[in-house]
Amino acid sequence: MSKKGQAGGAAGLVAIIAFLIILYILIIPEDIRSDLINGTSDSKSTTKSTTLSESILVFEHPGTLDPITLKNREKVLDSFNLRADKGAVVLKSAEAVHIENGWLRRNPYNFSFKVTDLGNTDNYVLAFDVINSYGRITVALNGKEIYNSPAPVGNIAPIIINKEDVKEQNSLILSVSSPGLAFWRLNEYDLKNVRVIADFVDVSTKEYKNFFIITATEKENFDKTKLNFVPDCLTKSVGPLKIWINEKQLNYQALPDCGTLSSIEFNSDLLKQGDNSITFKAEDGNYFIDRVSIKADLKEMKYPFYYFELKSKDFSKVQNRTANVTLILQFPDKDRKQGELNVNGQLSSIDVENSTFTKNINLYAEEGQNYIQIKPKTIMNIVDLTVKLEK
Numbered sequence: 001m002s003k004k005g006q007a008g009g010a011a012g013l014v015a016i017i018a019f020l021i022i023l024y025i026l027i028i029p030e031d032i033r034s035d036l037i038n039g040t041s042d043s044k045s046t047t048k049s050t051t052l053s054e055s056i057l058v059f060e061h062p063g064t065l066d067p068i069t070l071k072n073r074e075k076v077l078d079s080f081n082l083r084a085d086k087g088a089v090v091l092k093s094a095e096a097v098h099i100e101n102g103w104l105r106r107n108p109y110n111f112s113f114k115v116t117d118l119g120n121t122d123n124y125v126l127a128f129d130v131i132n133s134y135g136r137i138t139v140a141l142n143g144k145e146i147y148n149s150p151a152p153v154g155n156i157a158p159i160i161i162n163k164e165d166v167k168e169q170n171s172l173i174l175s176v177s178s179p180g181l182a183f184w185r186l187n188e189y190d191l192k193n194v195r196v197i198a199d200f201v202d203v204s205t206k207e208y209k210n211f212f213i214i215t216a217t218e219k220e221n222f223d224k225t226k227l228n229f230v231p232d233c234l235t236k237s238v239g240p241l242k243i244w245i246n247e248k249q250l251n252y253q254a255l256p257d258c259g260t261l262s263s264i265e266f267n268s269d270l271l272k273q274g275d276n277s278i279t280f281k282a283e284d285g286n287y288f289i290d291r292v293s294i295k296a297d298l299k300e301m302k303y304p305f306y307y308f309e310l311k312s313k314d315f316s317k318v319q320n321r322t323a324n325v326t327l328i329l330q331f332p333d334k335d336r337k338q339g340e341l342n343v344n345g346q347l348s349s350i351d352v353e354n355s356t357f358t359k360n361i362n363l364y365a366e367e368g369q370n371y372i373q374i375k376p377k378t379i380m381n382i383v384d385l386t387v388k389l390e391k
Contacts, residue, residue, distance in 0.1 A: 239284025
């Protein structure tokens, strides 16, 4: 073969190889072709990795679920004593007082006194015995005349002082009338055992406050609420009782029937979730308050439903096990929680001692609308309720 023929055969072979290379590049997958052209191919596998995607079907915060099994609830409180003892107290006293009024001298007496607790002090009187008298005795309280009359020797009737005229600091002036034109005469009084007396109520134990707790479920389902107690009267004379719930006074201010159960119905709106207070106050006398309780009738208990929807294509994946519907409950503690799970009428139990409860609910899922309901057997504080579709 001539050299010219050999050259032509080699060129043809090169053309065929080039054609086969181009054909190979055209038929291989695009990502491999791109790597070959750009020179980025390596020895690692080019198989694509797949990851699950998920969507949130339900995300709620149920809060506290309370397993109310009775038609009423009762909060039993401690018994206690109430004392509102009233007794006479001497606010100011003097063994002897001399007052006089004449042309050459005038000598009144300032019998000042102090009241430390105006709200619980009343029935003020001025009392004294007259040893010697001439003229009219005059009494002025804080600049206001409250008495002007001759006073015979002896024990005179107490002079009443109006409570409205009394202040914390008081000036009580005792004086005697002027002799007028009789310049030679001296009007004067000698008094002994002079005193200002009042009734004081010892309030140190006349009021009692107690506390109790209302759960969120109780608050939402209270219907009628009632306060019960038995007041035992420890003194012959007692005054009215006043009662407050959370600083709101109840429509009750009466002399209770001692030894008999008292029952007061009140609006459940006075109660609140969490801490609550009840306060008793006696106006007078000594009580022992026993068998104190707050009773409440409950509405029919209803636990919430949570709804989600499964589209036809997602439901098909759930059926052929290429997708999962998962329920997740998040709790704030690791105490034991028990309850009943209802998914589309299919019941199963919840019994967990952890902060998280997870359950695959594929078997209960339906195409279209679905629902979940939780009925507690113990108190369950559910921070989050989540239903996920993982595919």
